[in-house]
Amino acid sequence: MTNLPREAQPDAALEERIVSTLVATGLVRHRRVWPLWLAAAAVLVLAFGVTMLWPKHARAYGKTYAVLLYEDSTYRPAPAGHDAERVAVIARWADSLDAVGRFERAGRLRGPGPLGGLIIIRAADDADAARVAASCPFSKWGGRVEVKRFE
């Protein structure tokens, strides 16, 4: 057999040109197809996260409660221009609850009546919910904090 080289390297741009053509014609898929083992690993990691991390809080704090903040006659409003500071204090407390899976959402309630805020938390039981509600910094400004089971 003639000893001429049986291989030759084409211009590198040819590969991109051919891949583009094949993708355009649908003969090759552009998106990355995960190998089966990688997809399986991803499912396992997700399952681990769901069963070992988030549900830990769900199991520990399996019930939902509403913490109601009343700005009644005992409540001492913030000095003019300092509302944002109080909101920030409540937000930091909510963040600390969120870090351990106890916080769901919160909002300020507008309209007539003393009910000024609502915080939805998770707790193990009524006593646990009462402890969490008692730790709310709102109470240091007077007013009244109530906690009720939320379903």
Place this chain on the structure above:
Amino acid sequence: MTDDRALVERFLRGRGEAAFRALYRAHTPALYALALRLTGGDPGEAEDLVQESWVRALTALRTFRAQSSLRSWLCGVLVNVRRGRIRADWRIIDAPDVEPLTDPTCPEDVIDLERAVAALPEGARDVYVLHDVHGYTHREIAGLLGIVEGTSKSQLNRARFLLRISLL
């Protein structure tokens, strides 16, 4: 062969780009070398030929059976693509001039041999490249080119004779 089968199966599972690139990088150098010789050393024509060959090959890849090597199968696709092109446009047959060799042992003479091969008449060149460079048998060449084995042998003899003359 086993690697080829694995590459083909990997590609057919999802037709993914990464799997195709693996196939491309494994076999394109051989396809391009063959295309260069069949086109008389025209890089642009050879690249077009390789591109069309990959399109045809991927269209028919499910029909590939590992009885032959994937490289042989792909080269067969390329030969057939080129034959179709020749039928469609006879004007592409255009070989460059030949410079005779004086010393066939130095690398420069290898380049001259390439030129001499490129200058062979088309039919003789195809058989010579497939048989003497890429190792196809006359039976395989006959199948690829749609000729009888006797024609393949006579074209090979003709090619070798012309090369001897041009290399004097």
